[in-house]
Amino acid sequence: MIDKILAEHDHVLDDPAPFVEVETLNDSSVDFLVRPFCKGEHYFGILYSVPELVKKGLDEANIEIPFPHRKVIVVNENS
Secondary structure, eight states: OHHHHHHHOTTSOSSSOOEEEEEEEOSSOEEEEEEOOOOGGGHHHHHHHHHHHHHHHHHHTTOOOOOOOOOOOOOOTTO
16 A cells, blocks of 8 residues: 555656565554655655655555553542
8 A cells, every 4th residue: 555655656756666664563553664765856745745645545444553542540549
């Protein structure tokens, strides 16, 4: 899915090809390293648009971004 988003982006270069790999397997997330290549004048556009496009793609595919859940139990010892 990330590869498709990069391939469809107007300013991501095909050569060199974008780099997408799993960087870290955490307790509550899988972190991807995403390195698309572009011309210098498009750097900031890519930097800010690609994460948003990936998030939208994940949402459309019904893939949730996990986050840690905490259960807090409050005990009132004075009652």
